[in-house]
Amino acid sequence: MIVGHRIQQRQPADYEDVPRPVVGIGNDYPPSFELAEHSHRRGQFLYASRGVVAVSTPDGAWVAPPERAVWIPAGTPHSVRMVGKVQTRSVLVAPSAGAALADTCRVVAVSPLLRQLLVAASEVPAEYDLEGRDGLVMALLVAEICQAPVIPIVVPFPRNPALAERCHRFLESPRAGDTIERWSDALAMNRRRFTRLFRRETGMSFAEWRQQACLSVALPRLAAGDSVTAIALDLGYDGPGNFSTMFKRVLGVPPSRYLQQ
Incomplete structure (x- = not known):
């Protein structure tokens, strides 16, 4: 660095x-x-x-x-x-x-x-x-x-200190399968309170934010030449197919074509 x-x-x-x-x-x-x-x-x-x-x-x-x-x-x-x-x-x-x-x-x-x-x-x-x-x-x-x-590529950070710290840690090691239950338990909140807080602080649902965070990590790796399979597995997807489906749904093209365009 x-x-x-x-x-x-x-x-x-x-x-x-x-x-x-x-x-x-x-x-x-x-x-x-x-x-x-x-x-x-x-x-x-x-x-x-x-x-x-x-x-x-x-x-x-x-x-x-x-x-x-x-x-x-x-x-x-x-x-x-x-x-x-x-x-x-x-x-x-x-x-x-x-x-x-x-x-x-x-x-x-x-x-x-x-x-x-x-x-x-x-x-x-x-x-x-x-x-x-x-x-x-x-x-x-x-x-x-x-x-x-x-x-639509944005990863908003919340103002709530505990939630912001959790979001920053997720970006350092994103997992597509992370759950609301895991986050709410870690923050000592029930599911309903957590989901309301998360949307108020970020303007997104937890699932939307998690998806954007994974994309923000995947795009530089694609540009660096990493394979779609390696990126998908590192992000916690079962395989490249699920990752490519999400990628295409958000950005309109599969990852294999995104940088070509």
């Missing part, structure tokens, strides 16, 4: 005061590089044109494999973990330019047009001509981000 390794990067903090509403930046990261928790005054649309990025905030975790990106609203504390060699093409959006964008983190699909705009934006000078071609690229880029389809 590489944390705090000194490499030359274009940092979002360096562009906070640039007198432009949207700024594009591009970086290359070595495998397992981690950006410690930080925040910035601009929102960030974080896209990995190569590799996978995993974003964590106090409220949840989001994973973006190829052709997906994470929107991180301005002021959101977040850390980023790189899976494999990662090449990012990001844009920083001032609140005045991103009023139509969501005020919560989310994973969205990156269309071919949006991908090309992100690549182009990373090559635009920081203080570009607002009325010229570069200004048009940035304006179209924000419009495309606003209409990008949301992908």
Whole structure:
């Protein structure tokens, strides 16, 4: 794991005061590089044109494999973990330019047009001509981000300390067969109280959250080249068939085709 390794990067903090509403930046990261928790005054649309990025905030975790990106609203504390060699093409959006964008983190699909705009934006000078071609690229880029389809990959973290600790431990070693009874017993709650608390704290049922947590662990492993069978068995599925069925139900395609698309 590489944390705090000194490499030359274009940092979002360096562009906070640039007198432009949207700024594009591009970086290359070595495998397992981690950006410690930080925040910035601009929102960030974080896209990995190569590799996978995993974003964590106090409220949840989001994973973006190829052709997906994470929107991180301005002021959101977040850390980023790189899976494999990662090449990012990001844009920083001032609140005045991103009023139509969501005020919560989310994973969205990156269309071919949006991908090309992100690549182009990373090559635009920081203080570009607002009325010229570069200004048009940035304006179209924000419009495309606003209409990008949301992908249902999110693992919200509860505020309740005991429940949050249990959720974080699950992410470290997820088991698809874990039960409400096991969690409620561990937290000294009856089933009804636990299910009500869990939904209130996360906005999801326990089964939905467990499924999302397993997906968030599986996606980086798929991107790293691990086999579907190995991932399924490690997550506690009886075999690759059950895992693939769940994967396709949530993301629309089986895991064998997901990264190809």
